Amino acid sequence: MKSNISILKSNIADELKKAQNSGEIRPTENFKEIVNKFVISSVDRAYLVTTNWDNVIDLEINKLYRSNNPDTNFKIESFHIHGSIDSPDELYLPSEITQEIYRTKEEETKLGNNHGSLMSLLEKGNRTILYGISLDPLDAELNQTLGAGISSPNIEEIIIINPNHEIVADRVKLLLDKRYPAKVLAYHPNDLNKKIEYN
Numbered sequence: 001m002k003s004n005i006s007i008l009k010s011n012i013a014d015e016l017k018k019a020q021n022s023g024e025i026r027p028t029e030n031f032k033e034i035v036n037k038f039v040i041s042s043v044d045r046a047y048l049v050t051t052n053w054d055n056v057i058d059l060e061i062n063k064l065y066r067s068n069n070p071d072t073n074f075k076i077e078s079f080h081i082h083g084s085i086d087s088p089d090e091l092y093l094p095s096e097i098t099q100e101i102y103r104t105k106e107e108e109t110k111l112g113n114n115h116g117s118l119m120s121l122l123e124k125g126n127r128t129i130l131y132g133i134s135l136d137p138l139d140a141e142l143n144q145t146l147g148a149g150i151s152s153p154n155i156e157e158i159i160i161i162n163p164n165h166e167i168v169a170d171r172v173k174l175l176l177d178k179r180y181p182a183k184v185l186a187y188h189p190n191d192l193n194k195k196i197e198y199n
Contacts, residue, residue, distance in 0.1 A: 002102045006089055013088035016054045020085075027060045028132075030189055034161060035064050037192055038129050039076075047121055048078045051133065051142065053085050079121070081114050081142070097141055115145045122149025131161040131189075135171040147175035150182065160186040169198040 019025045039046050039061070048061055058078040065076055082092035090110070098111045122128060128150060135143055150158065150172075158176075160168045165186035172184055184198040 005093075005102060009088045009091045009093070012091060013053070013085040016085045020054045020056055025054060025056055027057060028189065030192070031057075031060060032064055033192060034131060034189065035061055038159060038161070040065060046076050047125075048076055049118055049121065050078065050080055051082045053080065053083060053091055055084065055086070079114070079118060081118050081145075095138060115141070118145050119149040122146065122155075123152040124154060126154050126156045127159065128155065128157075129159045129161065130168060130172070133168070134162070134164070135168055135175075137171075143171070143175060147177075150175060151177035151180060153180050155180055155182040157183040157185055160184070161189050161192075162186070163188055163190075165196065173198065 016025070048058060050057055055078075058076075061076050065074070083090040085091075090107075092111070098108055098115070103111075135146070137143070158172055160172065162168050165188065169184050169186055176182060176184075181199070186196040186198060187194065
């Protein structure tokens, strides 16, 4: 079983690398506008947390950041909480959980540490932007990690950028700790001037 999963993950990583290098997968048309409006123009420190396995968004967000801040060597750090094509064996497949029967204790520990790092990062921030993620209930571990991270007195607002922002907003509100009532704001990715409040 472990050998078959390893081959599958390696094949997935190889295909994604080809697609990334050829430009077959690339940021959405409005990614630059989103980054400029919500990241570059309004924050002094940002981290990218992604469930994507490829590095397309990592590369693009740093290219945009450097073009707007040519005098800095700062890089927006990326956390691939579901693994990266750079380490195929660490890809986190859909519906997997940390404690699968085929994982070693070391692998479980590494995945658990990744989730812990995400929680810590979210706890320290005052704004979380959820772009292109649905928070599907089937991804229970991700929802649990996100919920623990945004249960913080530091969190002031959660911004959702998604065509189905109503659904995502309802899911976010279920995850929020009532002691720390952050503002839940939403935008359709094709209309970033229309702010919707879900409080």
